[in-house]
Amino acid sequence: MAKNLEISTLLDYYGMLLTDKQRETVEYYYDDDLSLGEIAENTGISRQGVRDSIKRSETILLEAEEKLGLIKKSGMLKESLAEIRKNIDTIDEKNMKVYRSDIINESIKSILNELKKLDEII
Amino acid sequence: MAKNLEISTLLDYYGMLLTDKQRETVEYYYDDDLSLGEIAENTGISRQGVRDSIKRSETILLEAEEKLGLIKKSGMLKESLAEIRKNIDTIDEKNMKVYRSDIINESIKSILNELKKLDEII
Numbered sequence: 001m002a003k004n005l006e007i008s009t010l011l012d013y014y015g016m017l018l019t020d021k022q023r024e025t026v027e028y029y030y031d032d033d034l035s036l037g038e039i040a041e042n043t044g045i046s047r048q049g050v051r052d053s054i055k056r057s058e059t060i061l062l063e064a065e066e067k068l069g070l071i072k073k074s075g076m077l078k079e080s081l082a083e084i085r086k087n088i089d090t091i092d093e094k095n096m097k098v099y100r101s102d103i104i105n106e107s108i109k110s111i112l113n114e115l116k117k118l119d120e121i122i
Numbered sequence: 123m124a125k126n127l128e129i130s131t132l133l134d135y136y137g138m139l140l141t142d143k144q145r146e147t148v149e150y151y152y153d154d155d156l157s158l159g160e161i162a163e164n165t166g167i168s169r170q171g172v173r174d175s176i177k178r179s180e181t182i183l184l185e186a187e188e189k190l191g192l193i194k195k196s197g198m199l200k201e202s203l204a205e206i207r208k209n210i211d212t213i214d215e216k217n218m219k220v221y222r223s224d225i226i227n228e229s230i231k232s233i234l235n236e237l238k239k240l241d242e243i244i
Contacts, residue, residue, distance in 0.1 A: 016189035067138035087229035107209035
């Protein structure tokens, strides 16, 4: 069973779709880097039970991304927001150096504030 | 069983989490406004079977929103994007009327383009 960095990301997005027990097992394995034996000790499940639980959880997480595509969407959102931020910086620089418009400055501040909120949501 | 507009929205976001059969039944009921009897006829399931399938599907959809909150998130994203668009319009108007900067104009165009992309994603 190869440890997969991607599973940690899937857990961030879809961890809520697992049962508490499944999530605990997978988090031990992927986030805390415990061995199957250590997880078995911590949870009181057999080593094979831990392995099965992790396999089952991986399937649920991978299928969730296949069906809902949140990670893919999130990547696209982030790209667009980065592009918006870049262009806002351009406008800001031009305004600061040349026009010094308070109205433009206020609008830029509001936009940056919204971009910050968006970063927290996605 | 009260028909619920909200379920159509849930279907847009989480329909993929249902089996083909569940999705078919729920879409007949909520999107096409067929009666339980009509759906039973169309699908060859008993009327009670249709009712059970719809109930089960509703539970899956409602739990998905409870766990993943995509509809809530999407609402927040839309609000932020509307706020950004409003402020871009302000900058655009000021620039058009007063400064006529090509650089600002190009940046605004790029931002509007990204906002359009974002509308399609969320």
